[in-house]
Amino acid sequence: MLPTGIHFGTYAGEAKILKTRRAGLWAAALVAGLIALPLASGPYLLGVMTHMFITLMAVYGLYVTVGMAGQINIAQSAFVGIGAFTAAKLSGYGLPVWVIVPAAALVTGAISVLFALPAARVKGFYLALTTLAAQVMFPIVILALPMDWLGGLVGLSVEPVRLGGLTLTTPLHYYYFTLVLAAVLTVAAFNLQRSRFGRSLMAVRDNDVVAEVMGIPVFRTKILAFFAGSLFAGVAGACTAYVLQFVTVSSFTLFASVWYLGMLIVGGAHSALGAVLGVVFITLVQEGLHGVANKVVQAGAATSGGMLFALTSIALGGCILIALIFEPRGLAHRWHVLRTAFQLWPFPRS
Structure with a gap:
């Protein structure tokens, strides 16, 4: 429903996220407020906001998998943990952050495909059990590997983020670091439903039989839904590793996965x-x-x-x-x- 006088002559115009000038002004005001927030807040509020940005990245991934594709996923915390351990391991080799964050996302997405293959063949309760297996296996595999690989029970330390000559060490630095990444993923999440891939996900969610009749490759779309959702989780995991400066399996539990899903339910899974x-x-x-x-x-x-x-x-x-x-x-x-x-x-x- 739009105000009187607002109309569109093209589908692209009608599909825009910010349809009116007033909406654009409100969005700009929100961005300006988030940029200026550290001027009127202390370390505690900056820490809460940083954690909220990281959580939002992970919940965006659930929005893609659960909200858009209709595939139940209760292992998002495990995928966040995979991204965190990947970032921690790669940071020890001295790689720059602009290499580590995409690498953590891709590794997480690739591993999620291993669990998406059987999940794409089942629905409902059995799909939930399949993703639960990923959450249960995550700490078992980490602890079973040699300690010099991923730290075992002790965990891994993480080298701080270095951007040029600046080393991020303060809550203010990490606030802006996570804000930028959250803004990028926000643009991606809001625009995904406008894309061809996003429309395929929603078609599979609504009726996978009809979607297949229409020519949509249902099996591949379900796998890509897990892959795309895990990309968001991988970025969230990399940010978690950098902010905590240390990662252990105890930070990525089934309890956290349930809360990610609960946040999406409270807010609205289809948006x-x-x-x-x-x-x-x-x-x-x-x-x-x-x-x-x-x-x-x-x-x-x-x-x-x-x-x-x-x-x-x-x-x-x-x-x-x-x-x-x-x-x-x-x-x-x-x-x-x-x-x-x-x-x-x-x-x-x-």
């Missing part, structure tokens, strides 16, 4: 905007609950504060249940409803 809204909403709730728990601990009630920290996961799980019951299409759908009502006001909707 890139849903990935953004889900990550922002869950992060705000999580940090808000942690802030309350910290205040309680500082006030002297250590036992109550510890209980609040433990209840954080329960509260976040409740958010997912509420989203599934009352708004199964996610926050993105609610946003579109409110925006349409604003654009049509004061005229009634038919």
Whole structure:
């Protein structure tokens, strides 16, 4: 639904992400605000925002695999871990960051194809089990390999990012580093649905039999969906490695994979905007609950504060249940409803 007077003469114009000048101004204001945010924030907020950018990259990958292609994936944390270990290993050879990050994405995508081959033949519950196998095998393989390969139980240290003569060491440096990569992946995620490949993914999601009749190679499309989604996870893993400066298998658990999927459900699985809204909403709730728990601990009630920290996961799980019951299409759908009502006001909707 567009405001009166806004119309398009071509499909390309109608398919644009930012359809009006006002939308472009709002997007520019958002970018300017994110660039200027460090001027009015401390290291804690910069750390939270950096973590949120990395999480958003991983959830974008789930949006491609789950939201666009309809392929259940509960192993995204394992794919993020593959990208992190790849970046950590390559950083030890002195390679530049502009080589390491794409290499981490490609390695992650290539490994995801090994699990996509059987997953492309099954659906539903069996597909979930197939991806779960990837999550379970990830720490087993890392720990089984010789320690001089990927560090085993100890893990791997990561060399800091060097851009020309600048070495990234401060929270401010990593904030801008992850902001740039998140912006690039945001443009890719929002424009993917406009591409031929994106339309193939959505056709397979809606009805793979009809899609095959229309000439879409369903098997290849499902495999490419896992590959494309894992590219995002690989970049997120490389950023995780650089920010933490150390990677271990304990950082990439099934619990993290479930939360990635939960963020996408809360935001809306069928929209890139849903990935953004889900990550922002869950992060705000999580940090808000942690802030309350910290205040309680500082006030002297250590036992109550510890209980609040433990209840954080329960509260976040409740958010997912509420989203599934009352708004199964996610926050993105609610946003579109409110925006349409604003654009049509004061005229009634038919």
